[in-house]
Amino acid sequence: MTRDNTRQNGRRALCVAGRPIAAHLRARVPRLTRGVLARLLAELPVYAELPQEEIAGDVAEIVQHSLRQFADVVERRRPARPEEFVRQRDSAALRAEEGVPLDAILTAYNIGAAMAWDELTAGAEPSDLAAVQETLGYFLDFQRLLISAVSSAYLEVRQIIDSQEHGGRHALMTALLAGETVEHTGRRPAPRYAVLSLAFGAHPDEAGSGQRARIAARRKIRRVRTVLDDVADEPALTALDASGGTALLPFSAGWDVLHDMVAKAAEAAGIRVTAAAEITGPAGIPAAAAQTAEIMDLVRRAARPPGLYRLADVLLDYQLSRPSGALAGLAGLLAPLDRKPELLRTLEHYLALDLDRRTTGAALHVHPNTVAYRVRRISDLTGLDPARPGDLQLLNAALVARRSLTAS
Structure with a gap:
């Protein structure tokens, strides 16, 4: 006995252009999958960098699974449930571990959704309006639950990874500043660091003690860190608060780059930034950190303007501050x-x-x-x-x- 594709759950199936939507979508899954993968490789560089076997394997499988899953929703004429997106969550977790940006993943799902909708509604006529509207309701609900599941799974994994990386960077920074061995941190030190003591002026939005002030302080620190990372050879090691702090930049450039960096940090954060700096290898970091802290103290006492200072800029003050x-x-x-x-x-x-x-x-x-x-x-x-x-x-x-x- 052949399956009657025109009836579902005792009532007529949703049809567009005279064809049952669910059955039509299932039949088009292989072709749609190839089209989605081709667009991902052409429009999203991060997917083009993934191994071909992964594109043809996990990525293709999740595209096919999502298309068939939506076909089931239309066939049952029942919205999807959050717990039905386990495979998409697992796939998002893998992408997070690989470092694929979340915006690229969400764009990929939106590309697939747009292509599927075009296929479903091709040839629709005015008489199909009711079926299209009902299908659209299922479609939007499905996409909402899918994006929510993918985003939450991705962010959960990234939070764990970022926490581990932050812990490793903090341990490395602590060991370098103390002059201890770094083997226990699981991270290898850079051959050369710019050691910075930083002082930040207050942003106008930090006035007061409410939520706005706390957000402004965090935003200021985040913008300064972004500038430091742009200059560093790899992510900077930092211990910063609203007033300033210490930063170790894996660094292979020259002093002119550090001068520009301080000016850019001040501009990006909208504040006054004063920095004392020394460039040294890992073994010299404890002494350099002590020296830059002392230089910063001398600069503050002399009420010097914001900017970058080296020992050469405060030689007289430094020498006369010795007992x-x-x-x-x-x-x-x-x-x-x-x-x-x-x-x-x-x-x-x-x-x-x-x-x-x-x-x-x-x-x-x-x-x-x-x-x-x-x-x-x-x-x-x-x-x-x-x-x-x-x-x-x-x-x-x-x-x-x-x-x-x-x-x-």
């Missing part, structure tokens, strides 16, 4: 200004702004003539004149020594 019998004597040169805070602030700005009275006045919100008067008072009280090269060096050194002793 020395001369430190107190240098700082003492400015003792006559202890009771004149406005003179001390003027001296700091005047030296930092290259002895420019107008720029100093603008920074202090006073007239340039006031700056000139205060500079004369400083000379009278200390006996040191910034206009004399020798005295200028002493004044700079005295300020650095004073900041070092204050910090201590």
Whole structure:
């Protein structure tokens, strides 16, 4: 006895253009599968990179399974159930392990769905409207459940993988900073690292303590990390919070790249970014991390502008911050200004702004003539004149020594 394809569950089958939809779809599965695979290879480069046996095997099988599954839905005239998408979930998990992006997987399913719908509705006439509408309801529901199953399975696997990778990177970073062996981390160190101490300014959206502020802080950190990863030879090792932190960049480029990176990070995150950096091999990371932290401290104390700093940029400050019998004597040169805070602030700005009275006045919100008067008072009280090269060096050194002793 032959099967009556025009009746299903005791009622007439859904038909379009005079043909039962379910039976027509089943008959077209092989041809549709070939067409879907051809489009995947042509339009999605990530699928073209998969082994041919995988395309002809697992990928082709999941396309065929989904088409036949929808044919069953139409034949039964009953919506699909979430638990019926086990095979699609398993396939999505495999793609996640292979590193296939989720958007490529969802695009692949949408390509298959669009081609199947074109096949189902080919030749439809006005008299088929009711059947097309009912089929469309099943189709949209099927696609919703399918995308949900695929996305959740993919993200579950990626969360596990990312957690493991993050754990491995964290262990590697901890070992490198401590100067310990890295064999237990299961990861191999890069031959060369840029060691960074970072300080972040606050984004305007971080004002307050609500959810908006927390989201803004996470967004800022994420954007900075993206810039670091773009420059690094492989994903950067980072320990960052809203105020800054430490980063180890596997790095083979030069200092100019690091300078540009800091500027790009500031632009991407919409904040001020200050960085102290050193380039070294794995064995030199503990010393480099300590040094960059100290450089950052000196930069902050001197109220220097944002940007990238190396030891060469703060040599005088660095040397004068070392314990020395001369430190107190240098700082003492400015003792006559202890009771004149406005003179001390003027001296700091005047030296930092290259002895420019107008720029100093603008920074202090006073007239340039006031700056000139205060500079004369400083000379009278200390006996040191910034206009004399020798005295200028002493004044700079005295300020650095004073900041070092204050910090201590």
